[in-house]
Amino acid sequence: MKFKRIIVIVMDSVGAGDAPDAAAFGDAGADTVGHIDARVPLRVPNLRRLGWGNIAHIHREPTEVIGSYGLMEEQSAGKDTTSGHWEFMGNIVETPFPTFPHAFPPDLLQAFTEKTGYGYIGNEIASGTEIIERLGPDHFRTGLPIIYTSADSVFQIAAHNDVIPLDELYRICEITRKEVCVGPYEVGRIIARPFIGTQGHFIRTGDRRDYSRLPKKKMVFSYLSESGRFVAGVGKIGDIYAHIGLTESYHTGDNPADMKALTEQLLAHRDREGLLMANFVDFDSQYGHRRNVEGYAACIEAFDNMLGHFLPLVQPDELLMITADHGNDPTWKGTDHTRERVPLVVYSPALTEAVDLGIRKTYADLGQTIMDNFSLGQLPSGTGFLSELR
Template sequence: MKFNRIIVIVMDSVGAGGAPDAAKFGDAGADTYGHIDAAVPLAVPNLRRLGLGKVAHIHDVPTDVVGAYGLMQEISAGKDTTSGHWEFMGNPVDNPFPTFPDAFPKELMDLFTAKTGYGYIGNEIASGTEIIERLGPDHFRTKQPIVYTSADSVFQIAAHNDVIPLEELYRICDITRREVCVGPYEVGRIIARPFVGEQGRFVRTGDRRDYSRLPKRKMVFEYLKEAGCCVVGVGKIGDIYAHIGLTESYHTSNNGEDMAELTKQLLAHRRDKGLLMANFVDFDSQYGHRRDVAGYAKCIEDFDAALGDFLPQLQDDELLVITADHGNDPTWRGTDHTRERVPLLLYSPAFAEAVDVGIRQTYADLGMTIMDNFGLTGLEFGTSFLNELR
């Protein structure tokens, strides 16, 4: 089968357990789908129709599967958003991005001050919602940004819009990406975390921006763009890939906006050959890291309901891929991502039968399949499963 357009939806962090190297990451037994379903049995009829029940540890419901299905396991050295997404597009991360379990060293923060012109408060491992509430008053008093990290390879900078305007926060983050977090401090992402409100009611806004480090290998987006294909990113996609190879990028703030923009771009580019890719972030940011099992379950069910409206809009020459970039089991210890296999669900109205594409040995199989579909070569990693689709 060949398709005029491929649409990829990444359900950020919705893993399916069973990664063979999970123990190396302290995650043996983690299972995002399985543990959520055990606690709050999931009602996901559309995902089941695409084969989710065949690959995730969820309770059995007799369902006629209309899509192809399988699992993918990661070979990158990390379990973060950047590692997962880059591997999708043919660029596995060989060495883990640096993390800072004891917060950032003095020499790095001195460089931050010298380059940005700002001091800082915080510099600790913290929850983003908790730290702005705790340090918000000091932020107003000192006029300095709040700096913090997590178990991920991130340098997060929070500021209230009335203290440091949004564009100034973006400027600080851009400088931090290019001139501060370099060499041994080259974290996976610098994240701008703007917030608004008053003490006791501080709220992060949807104007978050991620500043990814630059990849060292050429990825699928660039090959597609060079071949004259349309490459459209929705949500965090532009930030994750440092806007390299995209022909268009649309920022969104939540899953609802993701689906609305994805649908809009599906229709707007109906005749364009290429790739449309979206990251749905709420599963991870709103519920996984916060260990909110019930909220995570509802988020999956809401996505499934929205998928019910999206699927009928697909045409025979379009292929939908639904996957995840890592796990984030809300029943697991800590607040970090979890090393898991991820579902690989594929659908086109042109499919004649359901197909099990098995356990893929790298996320890069997705990228190689996209390249194969458009007759392109150049990737070093991955095996296409295009010829397995029926």
């Protein structure tokens, strides 16, 4: 069976238990969904109907399963958004992106100053919400952007909209991407972090932008668009893939906006063949990194509620796949992502059996399934599961 449209939803950071190589990342025993459910029993009837109860470590509830389900393991040398998403589409990242456990070196920051025309404050490994509160007054006094990183391969630039206008912040980030973070400093992402408000009440806005490094391998998006099919990205999908191969992109600021845009685009493309892919970021950015278990649980439940309205819109000629790009166990030490297997559920009204898809040995199995559906050939990695669906 083949489908006219495929919809992929990525629940950013919603991992389902430590991967076989988790110990190498310091994450043996991490389990995002399992540890959340142990603290706050999750009410997720729609995800359960799709098979979550068979693959995630959550409390048992009698449920009729209408989706197929499995787990996927990452082969890329990282546990970040970029490496996970790229692997989905057939590009396994074999060399880790550079990270800066002791903050950025002087020569990198000198290049930043020379190329952008700005100095900086910060240069720390920090939580974004904490650093803008602490350095906000200096930011207003000096007019300088706040620079920081994390355990991920990121160069983050924060600025208040009243100090550095949004367009100027984006310009600084574009220069940093193209002229500063190059060569050995080519991080996975440059991230614009605009914020508003007053001291003690600073709020990061939904105008965040991610400037991804350019992939060196051809991925599924390009194969699809070159064949004349649409490839629509929702949320930060366009940023993650550097807009390569997308025919259209809809940037959004939070999960409800993601679902609204995803629904609108699903209905808008009913007469066309192609792929619609969305990243729902709130799980990770709002709750995972902040180690907020209760907030994370509420976010999953809110997503499940939205999913209950979305599932009836999926038609028999459409295939929905829901997964995650890495873990971010809010009960874990530190504030970093966690190396985990990720859940995979697959649904279409045309399918009549719930199939156990097992443990997939690479995220690229998802991309190869898309390739097989549209008869586009074989990726360098990945084994499709289209023929296993019933």
